[in-house]
Amino acid sequence: MHLRGLISNNSAGKTFDPIDETRWEQPGELALSYAGIAFTLLASGLAIWEQYRIFAAQVAQGAWLQILPHILFCLILASLIGGSLVYQVTRLSYIQRRRRHHPTSQAELDSLYDQPAPPLLIMVPSYKEERRVVWETLLSAALQEYPNRWVVLLIDDPVMPATLQDAAGLARARRAPYQLQAVLDVPAKTLRRELRQYEKRVALGTSEPADEARRLAGLWEYCADWFNRQARLSIADHCDRLFVDQVLLARRASCLERAGDLRSLESPLSPELIAREYRKLAAWFAVRVTGFERKAFVNLSHESNKAMNLNSYISLVGRHFLVRESEQGPLLEETTPEQAEFSVPTADFLIVLDADSLLLPGYALRLIHLLQQPGNERIAVAQTPYSAFRGAPGSLERLAGATTDIQYIIHQGFTRHQATYWVGANALIRRRALDDIVVTDIERGYPVQRYIQDRTVIEDTESSVDLASCGWQLYNYPERLTYSATPPDFGSLIIQRRRWANGGLIILPKLLRYLLHRRLGLSGLVEGAMRSHYLVSITLVNLGLLTLLSLPFYSSAHSFWAPLASLAYFTLYGRDLALCGYRGRDIFGIYSLNLLLVPINLAGVVKSIQQGLTGQKIPFGRTPKVSGRTASAPGFILAIYGLLALTLFAAATDLLAGRYGYAAFSLFNAAALGYAICKLVGVKESWEDLRVEQWGQALAVVRAMFM
Secondary structure: OOOOOOOOOOOOOOOOOOOOHHHHHHHHHHHHHHHHHHHHHHHHHHHHHHHHHHHHHHHHHHOOHHHHHHHHHHHHHHHHHHHHHHHHHHHHHHHHHHHHHOOOOHHHHHHEEEEOOOEEEEEEEEOOOHHHHHHHHHHHHHHOOOOOOOEEEEEEEOOOOOOOOHHHHHHHHHHHHHHHHHHHHHHHHHHHHHHHHHHHHHHHHHOOOOHHHHHHHHHHHHHHHHHHHOOOOOOOOOHHHHHHHHHHHHHHHHHHHHHHHHHOOOOOOOOOHHHHHHHHHHHHHOOEEEEEEEHHHOOOOOOHHHHHHHHHHHHOOOEEEEEEEEOOOOOEEOOOOOOOEOOOOOOOEEOOOOOOEEOOHHHHHHHHHHHHOOOOOEEEEEEEEEEEEOOOOOOHHHHHHHHHHHHHHHHHHHHHHOOOOOOOOOOEEEEEEEEEEOOEEEEOOEEEOOOOOOOOOOHHHHHHHHHHOOOOEEEEOOOEEEEEEOOHHHHHHHHHHHHHOOHHHHHHHHHHHHHHHOOOOOOHHHHHHHHHHHHHHHHHHHHHHHHHHHOOOOOOOOOOOOHHHHHHHHHHHHHHHHOOOOOOOOOHHHHHHHHHHHHHHHHHHHHHHHHHOOOOOOOOOOOOHHHHHHHHOHHHHHHHHHHHHHHHHHHHHHHHOHHHHHHHHHHHHHHHHHHHHHHHHHHHHHHHHOOOOHHHHHHHHHHHHHO
């Protein structure tokens, strides 16, 4: 099966433009970060003195009714300024890491082909995904430049589909691994045959270096032609464009470059290098691609979340099974390799790759090489935090993607302070580390293993704390080697961001226990501050913004220096947007988007509190990855219009009371919200989501937010 026909609607002439990270290595960027931190600390110190004087005057005057609102006001300012300092420190740390980063040479990486490489398993969890999305993700995984790998599509669709559409989607998902295997087998067989023929020539003593170089050049050109043929497809969107440019055409270019080098050799290759070239070529397409459905077996977990989909398969790795029928359905029963009907190979390393994400070709090779270096034996998770697909056509997807690209900088900075969090969309994991944190529970009467905690819907975040508590480290590799899709519309963004906001407060006690047992010192304090900020920032920032927008503070609750303390943050944020290829003025759009997400984030926080009080797990909300617009939950549409009305009411109230500074702040936020509703949600689209027949659903959603 050829890739042509899987994608339609050509967008010829456009190419993917990756972010150039060397821009942050310019001398001025380091100075800007130091200056920003110094300015923020100075302005914060002056703000503290300013607020102390106001507070002292209130106490002296006995203005007790003003003291509590003033304390609340100061706490909100402190949380906002603290967040801006975390951003600036991580930016500084990111720049320092970039300056010290020296990528391993390709020749050293290729040494992995000289001996048996540790086995790598790439798992792609999938739930009702589009065929195109799954195909591109699987192919980017299968084409990793790593010599000992296999890929499995973990299909989580119901095994008994409820509709004909679901049945067709399940059938497509089941076929995808085998169709891809057929595509890859053609070059794999050719290159394996060439390796065997070379080995025969060596054994017969007829191998000549000059002839082998010419043969190898021809094989590299054969591979280049294969990649070129796969790239001759129509491009539907910017995600396809990245896939074609960075996964297929980039490989074509590297193959042609290697062929040219071999044809222009001035001295013959050594027998060792010739053998390595043949082994590398033979390994490029030699990958096993399979599928697996945990819900087909009654003694595996059926819980509806990504973590248990992964856990079910991880628990099978390196084991052998018979399929036995029972009254409830098929069971997996462990047996010996000789009797097995179903076996799962062993794996030293695992990659978890979301079905809407792509890996660049050198991802696995670079990260596994890193983990095998002396001193890195206790690194459990290595990753490159994912970047957004470039060139999104819609404003909301582009701005949400911009926040993803900025988050990349923050996560890279975390690593310098041992505060890395596992980002589950594309992490490479050492299997031995998972064995240290596994727990066994009972589900429906059967034992199930939990390597990745599913207590919250941000399972990778909690597992990061579990690994750190067991003495393992997590590491962000300082290159952009993976990309993940951003929700293209407000409806799907609601589902994603509400899930992201849910769980931080539940994980916080576990983090605090870990920090209390960690050795004290400056490094421990910095790590604790950054890890804690990551968990609570959504709660503090969104509650703080809502409070500032809604409560009528006394005129004494004001600050001249606090807005100046945030000036460096906004300046550097805008600077980083520009360096990422966005427009500096997009910072207003991102601020508007963040206001738009206040009700969604708070709904996630409420769910965390609900789970903390009741002990009941919150259902895992999967981000839709389908064509067409995802309708927004009507309750959230009502909430954002309500927030707009609240800001306008606050502006009017402040104007009448003579609080002109507050009035200006409220009017600015009303303008930002109005822009977000018109530009990012769409007035027409929001009205469609609030049709008369959906009002009952809207009320149900509102109740669900707080029940």
